[in-house]
Amino acid sequence: MKLEGAGLTRVRPFVLMATVVIPALLRKLTNGQDRVTASGRNLGQVVADLERQFPGLREHLVEDDELKPSVAVSIDGEMGMAGVLEPVRENSEIFFIPAIGGG
Amino acid sequence: MAASTTNGFKVIGTRPIRHDGVDKVTGRAKYGADYAFPGMLHGKVLRSPHAHANIKSIKIDKALALPGVKAIVTADDLPKLPDKMEAAGEQAINLNHLSMNILARGKALYDGHAIAAVAATSSHIADEALRLIEVEYEPLAPVMTVEDGMKPGATILLPTLRNKEDGPDKETNVAAHLQFKRGDVAEGFKQADYVVEREFKTAMVHQGYIEPHNAIGIYNADGHATIYCSTQGSFVVRSLSAAVLGISEGKIKVVPAEIGGGFGGKTTVYLEPLAVLLSQKTGHPVKMTMTRAEVLRATGPTSGSTIRCKMGATKDGKLVAAQCWLAYEAGGFPGSPVGAGAMTILAPYNIPNILVDAYDVVVNRPKTAAYRAPGASNAAMASETVLDELAEKCGIDPLDIRLINGSHEGTPQTVGPPFKRIGLIETIEAIKNGEHYKSRLTGPNRGRGVASGFWFNVGLQSSATINIHTDGTVSLVIGSVDIGGTRAAQAMIAAEVLGVDVNDVRPTIADTDSIGHTDVTGGSRTCFATGWAVYEAAQDCIRQLKERAAKLWEKKPDEVVFENGMLSPAQPGGDLKPMSIKQIAPRLARTGGPIVGRATINARAVGPAFATICVDVEVDPDTGKTQILRATIAQDVGKAIHPAYVEGQMQGGTAQGIGWALNEEYFYDDRGILRNTGLLDYRMPTCLDLPPIETLIVEVPTPGHPLGIRGVGEVSIVPPPAAVANAIYHAVGVRMTELPMSPSRLLKAILKKRAAGETQAAAAD
Known part of the structure; x- marks a missing residue:
């Protein structure tokens, strides 16, 4: 991200902050918090930041460097289809939800 | 009749004759069982006569010696697969469990579980060969209900099954626990003027597609295979068959035949890998077709369930809290639709305080598969009848309480994200303003019920x-x-x-x-x-x-x-x-x-679906039989491309929902053996049981879709059981909490109510 300031243009690293809503049964790993913030340009980076803040969370969401097959993700109200590569925007709202199939 | 419009479209919104119509009415359309190939063999499956048993040994020598028998396979002929969830096609599936469902490995987990498969020169010889296979079983106590599966000390189905909460050391039948939480339910219920809490049970039911499963496997000497079959998804058959057989996906071609119904039940594989495996063993094409009894015993019905639902409202009908507990039968392997049930049970309503717990429980019944809005009808049976009771306590019209609380754009879903533009309110209003709801229902033992339902839809x-x-x-x-x-x-x-x-x-x-x-x-x-x-x-x-x-x-x-x-x-x-x-x-x-x-x-921009239904019934108080007098369903379809086929989906789902409500039920005996393995005893509604189902098409376009289309195939099955239950209550004054509401079950409830009334009258005297 480029920032303009004092006549300078500089590249700012990794500061996109998203809000992540933690599934109810995982809130024991976030000290009971249902909403936390995490940084990253894509879902994989956000999960990595979550793990840094709340050790143990990643294994519930990611396996073999990919979103678990049983986990789906909603970002800003749309179902993510790209797994850990799903783009995340500044102030995105992320929900992890159980994957479902239809009949 | 549809209220759909063409909105400037020239083709969309019209009702042309279907392109496959001539082939289908003249019998030229080819279904799976219609295919035949030179040198083709016939495959049959030996199935477990026990609901739960260790398999001590399988001897195939006598069967193999029978003239005309070309090959016999057991689980030992399939590769062992990792015991973990994998993405296979669009499904998340435990491939080891899938493989063990196709051929039992070490244990039979339900009546009808496949044990071995035979290929022979005729189906009669194959049948005879099945009788010559000697299987030594060690029968175990069957676990048939979620209550039995969850109780401490329960007989364990899968010794390796663990769940996250109980940890890696504890054997369990509870494959998963999900929880959804918003606000504070305890505080919410304190605000309520009225609270209703009930427990519900729903029976395991089958999709009831008319065409049984079938598959032809042709394995070539070059290592490539072709599968002809009846399926809802040729690519999922390819990926699952490849995984089970240990073959590269690219080496399998799947040719989908015309399909005689699926309703979710044909989104997995049963015969397809076996047909390829037997073809590989024999060098011949192998055709396999299930009987109706096999379809009912050994394919994937949907879960029976136990659901507790508690909801609270203020005097003016505003919902303030809801707490639900759901346990669904997964069958012999994990994977019931309880998650979907938990996420749909409260979806139609904006409730500030909710707590939903859901449990996936293995039991000695067939592994469940998807069935039209999987898990949602069970759930709606609970929440929509509790809401009806709350409306009565509040003195509010049952449609009005839905309008007061109904979800709309911005309402948070149970899982959290807010809904985009949805059409629930429009479906309620369509019913409320429709001729059916405005009409007077007169006569003894007649009642009218309404209910709404939600389904996610997928992209x-x-x-x-x-x-x-x-x-x-x-x-x-x-x-x-x-x-x-x-x-x-x-x-x-x-x-x-x-x-x-x-x-x-x-x-x-x-x-x-x-x-x-x-x-x-x-x-x-x-x-x-x-x-x-x-x-x-x-x-x-x-x-x-x-x-x-x-x-x-x-x-x-x-x-x-x-x-x-x-x-x-x-x-x-x-x-x-x-x-x-x-x-x-x-x-x-x-x-x-x-x-x-x-x-x-x-x-990705999936538009979820809502439907609201109004049902009139007449109950015979002497027999407990319920007759559907009239049914009208309003459904948000986004944009009806071919309104006649949209109406067909709405009517079909309603008919299935009514069957689930009144008749359909897997009936097991004490040993866990399914006793109703034919369509005479597994009673689905026919045209003689149903009135013409009236449809009100509501079109609220899905945001983001170029044509505004919203999926229409499933949600119509969600509200009918609850609406029928509500109608029965308004007809004869008994709240039914168990599906199906069969004549015997309803008569028992009527007699119980009558006896209670007589006791009260005697006490008053």
Whole structure:
């Protein structure tokens, strides 16, 4: 991200902050918090930041460097289809939800 | 009749005759069992006579010695697969469990569980061979209910099964626990003037598709295999069969036959890998077809369930809190739709404080599969009858309490994200303003009930190819198996975009080698996602057509416009005449060659569906039999492409929901043996049991979809059981909490109420 300031243009690293809503049964790993913030340009980076803040969370969401097959993700109200590569925007709202199939 | 409009469309919203209609009414359409190949063998499956048993040994020598028997396979002939969840096609599935469901490994987990498979020169010889296979079983106590499966010290089905909460050391039948929470339910219930809490039980039921499962496997000496079968998704058959057999996906071609119903039950595999395996062993094509009894015993019905639902409202009908507990029968392996049940049970309503707990429990019943809005009908039976009771306590019309609390754009879903534009309120209003609800229902033992329902719908992957022929007609190639008229709907979308007659579009459903990946016809996704791919493929054609016209007119492509099916110069004037596709098509060869439009899509902007239904019933108080007098369903369909087929989906789901409500039930004896293995005893409603089901199409376009399409295939099955239960209550005054509400069960409730009344009267005397 480029920032303009004092006549300078500089590249700012990794500061996109998203809000992540933690599934109810995982809130024991976030000290009971249902909403936390995490940084990253894509879902994989956000999960990595979550793990840094709340050790143990990643294994519930990611396996073999990919979103678990049983986990789906909603970002800003749309179902993510790209797994850990799903783009995340500044102030995105992320929900992890159980994957479902239809009949 | 539909209220749908054409809204400026020329083809969309009309009701053309389906393209596959002639083949189907003349019997030319080929279903799986219609295929035959030279040298073809017949395959049969030996099934467990026990609900739960260790398999001590399987001896096949005598059966193999029978003249005409060519091969016998057991689980030992399949590779052992990892015991973890994997993505296979669009499914998350434990491949080890899938493999063990196809052929039992060490344990039989339900009556009918496949033990071995035989290939022989005739089906009669194959049957005889099954009788000669000697299996030594050690019978175990069957676990038939979620309560039995969850209690401490329960007999364990799968010794390796663990759940996260109990940890790695504890054997369990509870495969998963999910929880959804918002606000503070304890505080919420304190605000309530009225609280209703009830426990519900729903029976395991089957989709009841008329065509049994079938498959033909042809394994070639070069290591490639072809499968002909009845399926809702050729690509899922390919990926699951490849995984179970340890074959590369690219070496399997799946040819989907016409399908005689699926309703979710044909989104997995049973016979397909076995047919390939037997073909590999024998060098011959192998055909396998299930009997009706096999379909009922050993395919994937949907879960029976136990649900507790507590809801609280203020005097003015405002819901303030809800707490639900759901436990669903998964069958012999994990994977019930309890998660979907938990996420749908409160979805129609904006409730500030909720707590939902859901448990997936293995029991000695067949492994459940998807069934039309999986898990949602069970859940709605609970919440929609509790809401009816709350409406009565509040003195509020049951539709009005739904309008007061109904979800709309911005309402948070149970899982958290807010709804985008949805049409629940419109469906409630459509029923409320409709002639049915305004009419008076008179006569003894008659009652009217309403209920609403929600289903997510899904998007997923689809591909489409459009070929423009030199005569201006069009071939449309898709990978979505046609259930319910989707082939015609896709052709209509292509015709609409291209500005051609719908009869000039010829839709074809291709095999897995001939079209890009396309996920199942399920999840109400076909018209939505494949329709989107067709729309984009048609747009690709238009882009190329503009280039060709530009070449002919010596212009740039952006100087050509396409409107109302005509290519024209963007700037009028001169002697250049607009051209239709029929006019430019003969000149494609001279302007660059054939035009093939193509598109692939991984759809994400899914529009969820809501429906509201009104049902009138009459109950015979002496027999407990319920007659449906009238039923009207209003459903938000986004945009009805072919209204007749949309109505068909609404009516079909309603009919199945009524069957679930009144009759259908897996009936097991004390040993866990299924006793109703035919359609005479597994009682589905027929046209003699149902009135014409009236439909009110509501069109609230899905945001983001180019045509506003919303999936229509599933939600109609969600509200009927609750609406029938509510109608029965208003007819005879008993609250039914168990499905099916069969005559015997209802009569028992009526007699109990009558006895209680007589006791009260005697006490008063």
